[in-house]
Amino acid sequence: MEIIISSDLERIAMLGADAVAEHVLADPTAVLGLATGSSPLRVYRELGRRVAAGELSLRRCRAFLLDEYLGLPADHPESYRAVIERDFVRLVDIDSAHVGGLDCSAADARSSCAAYEERIAAAGGIDVQILGVGGNGHIAFNEPGSPAASRTREAALTEQTRRDNARFFGGDVDAVPQHCLTQGIGTILEAKHLVLIATGEHKAQAVRELVEGRVNAECPVTALQQHPHVTVLLDGAAASLLRSQDHDLAAQPSQR
Template sequence: MEIIIASDREQVARLGADSVAQHVLDDPEAVLGLATGSSPLRVYQELGRRVAAGRLSLRRCRAFLLDEYLGLPSGHPQSYREVIERDFVRLVDIDGANVIGPDCGSVDASACGLAYEEQIAAAGGIDMQILGVGANGHIAFNEPGSSFSSRTRETTLAERTRRDNARFFGDDVDAVPHRCITQGVGTILEAGHLVLIATGERKARAVRELVEGPVTERVPVTALQQHPQVTVLLDDAAASLLQTREGHREVITDTPGG
């Protein structure tokens, strides 16, 4: 696991964009995994700047979303399909038809999850997966207690996650759905390269568990310790509880992500 402590959130964004760009340079048809939320937003904005400047093209790439709320009407501004459209697709030159999310529509969630797994497999798997982490250690919507072998499925959001996400719903926790569909931990671990982005003091405990804690399903993010290629991009606040933070800083200051 490569731990990079950046000087600020803007450097985190540049390093995250470097990781994406390197994969696309190596394979212009790379399959990307996209997370929503505040953590990757600056990365997407930096990618947009590079595309606009002619330094990068995602035109031939495909992408898959990590998760989606259940119960929101089609086109709801906080559905993750709409969020990715605003925060990623419109900023870069990827074909929106090649950005795929779990779409349950009229089918039940179990059939939807199976179909999504089949779509990812048909694309050859995800080459690089961008991840955030919840304050309780969840990745995607795999809440504490999720099996490390879990696959894409319907699940229930923890109340802490709903409270954390209420800021996207006008601070109205009652507007946050209770149910969602999410890639499983096992699905995520099959991606070729995992790039986790965490900024801010609120993520510090989860980061400490990821880097220094035991591997346990009680803290789903610790599953990343079992993956052969993980890059963790942190700012000072997110790294503040790491006992080894100075060692990481000394070893990899100014080392590019990926």
């Protein structure tokens, strides 16, 4: 696990974009895993800058979303499909038809989730997966208690996650859906390279568990310790509870 701590949010964005670009330059048909939320926004903007400057092209890439709310209309501005169109697709040159999302309109959620797994496998698997982390340690919408081997499925959101996400719904917790479809932890761990971005003091405890804690289901992000290629990009606030805090150099996590 590579840990990089920087007080410069633009540097974090550049390093995240570098990780994506490395895969795309090696294989122009690379498969990208896309997270929503505030954490990856600067990375997506930096990728957009590089595409606009002619430094990079995602035209031949495919991409898959991590999760989606259940109960929102398809055209709702906070559906994750709408968010990724606005915050990523419009900034780069990827074909919107090549960006796969979870089908929350299907009558049979289990079959829909199984089909999504099949689509990812048919694309050759995800080469580089962008991730954020919730204050309670959730990745995608895998809340505390999610099994490490879980696959794409329907899940319930905790009250903390709904409170955290209320800022996207005008501060109204009641407007945040209670259920979602999400890639499972086991699905996420099959990506070749995981790039997790965490900023802000409210992420510090989850980051500490990831870097210095033990693998445990109550903090789902700790499952990333089991992956062979993880890059963790942190600002000083998110890293504030770590024993080692070098803001410029990569570091390895302490022995557990």
